[in-house]
Amino acid sequence: MQIKKVRQILKSFADDTRLRLINLLTRQPLNVAELCLILQKRQSNISKHLSKLRLTGIVTDKRDGMNVYYHITKPKERAHDELLNAITDGLSELEIFKTDLKKLTILKF
Numbered sequence: 001m002q003i004k005k006v007r008q009i010l011k012s013f014a015d016d017t018r019l020r021l022i023n024l025l026t027r028q029p030l031n032v033a034e035l036c037l038i039l040q041k042r043q044s045n046i047s048k049h050l051s052k053l054r055l056t057g058i059v060t061d062k063r064d065g066m067n068v069y070y071h072i073t074k075p076k077e078r079a080h081d082e083l084l085n086a087i088t089d090g091l092s093e094l095e096i097f098k099t100d101l102k103k104l105t106i107l108k109f
Helices: 003-012 016-025 032-039 043-055 078-090 095-107
Strands: 059-064 067-072
Touching: 003 043, 003 078, 016 032, 016 043, 016 059, 016 067, 016 078, 016 095, 032 043, 032 067, 032 095, 043 059, 043 067
Parallel strands: none
Antiparallel strands: 059 067
16 A cells, blocks of 8 residues: 555544544445435535545445435555554543444434
8 A cells, every 4th residue: 555545544533533434334325315414514515525535535426316415435455444444443432432422323224
């Protein structure tokens, strides 16, 4: 992996909303409407962050009829995998992450 790619991945982790999106998408694929409901953010805001995560290869999308579902991309390189694990495992005890996951469970998407 090139240093430029590592820098781009680290920059994509430098936002609260993107970290929260990663936390949710590691559990299951979700569409923008579902993410907006859980995070209580506007569609334009969520779409902007998903676009940045998609450009760095952290998330990918899959179309299902009228819906587009986003999910975490399986990292191809060890460094990418370790950076992602540092976020998902290392920050899993944050209260906001727990709250988001509780909402995901309650809403049963």
